[in-house]
Amino acid sequence: MKPSIGDDFDLEKGKSDKERDKVQRNAKSVGGHNQALLSGFAYCLSSCSMILVNKFVLSSYDFNAGISLMLYQNFISVIVVSMLSLLGLISTEPLTWKLIKVWLPVNVIFVGMLITSMFSLKYINVAMVTILKNVTNVMTALGEMYLFRKHHDSRVWAALFLMIISAMSGGITDLSFHAIGYAWQMVNCFLTASYSLTLRKVMDTAKVVTKSGNLNEFSMVLLNNSLSLPLGFLMVLFFNEVDYLLTTPLLRLPSFWLVMTLSGFLGLAISFTSMWFLHQTSATTYSLVGSLNKIPLSVAGILLFKVPTSLENSASIFFGLLAGVFFARAKMRERYQP
Numbered sequence: 001m002k003p004s005i006g007d008d009f010d011l012e013k014g015k016s017d018k019e020r021d022k023v024q025r026n027a028k029s030v031g032g033h034n035q036a037l038l039s040g041f042a043y044c045l046s047s048c049s050m051i052l053v054n055k056f057v058l059s060s061y062d063f064n065a066g067i068s069l070m071l072y073q074n075f076i077s078v079i080v081v082s083m084l085s086l087l088g089l090i091s092t093e094p095l096t097w098k099l100i101k102v103w104l105p106v107n108v109i110f111v112g113m114l115i116t117s118m119f120s121l122k123y124i125n126v127a128m129v130t131i132l133k134n135v136t137n138v139m140t141a142l143g144e145m146y147l148f149r150k151h152h153d154s155r156v157w158a159a160l161f162l163m164i165i166s167a168m169s170g171g172i173t174d175l176s177f178h179a180i181g182y183a184w185q186m187v188n189c190f191l192t193a194s195y196s197l198t199l200r201k202v203m204d205t206a207k208v209v210t211k212s213g214n215l216n217e218f219s220m221v222l223l224n225n226s227l228s229l230p231l232g233f234l235m236v237l238f239f240n241e242v243d244y245l246l247t248t249p250l251l252r253l254p255s256f257w258l259v260m261t262l263s264g265f266l267g268l269a270i271s272f273t274s275m276w277f278l279h280q281t282s283a284t285t286y287s288l289v290g291s292l293n294k295i296p297l298s299v300a301g302i303l304l305f306k307v308p309t310s311l312e313n314s315a316s317i318f319f320g321l322l323a324g325v326f327f328a329r330a331k332m333r334e335r336y337q338p
């Protein structure tokens with residue numbers, strides 16, 4: 001029997017509905033893919049630019065007040081996040097005394113981490129800073145093993161061993177080696193590892209004392225930067241940066257203030273773009289991209305600041321960057337193991 005006109009219409013309608021659903025699914029997939037690429041590019045751009053701009057301020061301008069630079073950057077972050085919260089664009093937890101008491105110990109480590117990063121970046125070139133930061137992964141892995149009884153597989157330890165070798169060979173072959181800068185960087189690695197290990201426990205405790213029972217990334221950015229202001233001011237007095245600030249001609253240059261303000265917005269951009277990138281992808285992709293991001297950062301640091309280097313030092317830097325990528329992949333495999 002021949003199908004009626006109504007049957008033909010129903011068949012055509014069914015096909016058109018399926019085709020429309022397929023088009024919508026493809027459009028969503030392409031849109032999600034584009035969002036992931038855009039967020040990843042924004043994260044890489046902001047994180048690379050932040051380090052390069054800080055290096056430019058500290059070395060090219062020869063600005064000898066790294067704590068004051070950190071204080072100004074954190075002040076910008078507090079102002080911007082507070083304004084966005086007041087406008088209702090983001091939600092943040094109110095800063096109660098209970099929350100401050102819980103968060104203060106980890107904030108002291110946070111401030112020390114930022115200050116030592118400024119001190120080391122003034123003396124060491126960007127490429128070697130990225131390689132030496134790999135030592136943080138070694139310290140964190142050891143801390144996880146002793147504090148949390150977490151065991152890592154052989155691939156992770158092999159990657160960590162390669163990181164240590166690359167850091168040692170990079171330091172030996174570094175033509176612009178500076179003992180003070182290397183010492184500050186080692187302290188920075190220790191504080192960064194301590195911050196990541198302490199943050200896990202403090203976050204769980206802090207969530208209990210908040211009104212909503214939760215602590216989002218915006219609240220942590222506001223909390224960290226707000227508490228860092230009085231601590232940073234005390235450190236400015238302790239390191240006697242006030243006398244330098246009163247006499248330096250740099251503070252009378254509009255271009256210098258523009259670069260400093262840019263560094264403050266870039267610091268905040270890292271927080272926002274990292275959250276955006278994590279929302280669009282996964283933590284494993286985020287860590288892998290972070291490792292790959294060190295490669296263009298190291299190359300840009302060498303070229304922009306005309307760093308004297310040798311074939312041995314360049315090979316050590318490249319070896320360390322590959323060790324970082326190998327470590328990220330090893331952690332990804334370890335995370336998916338039962």
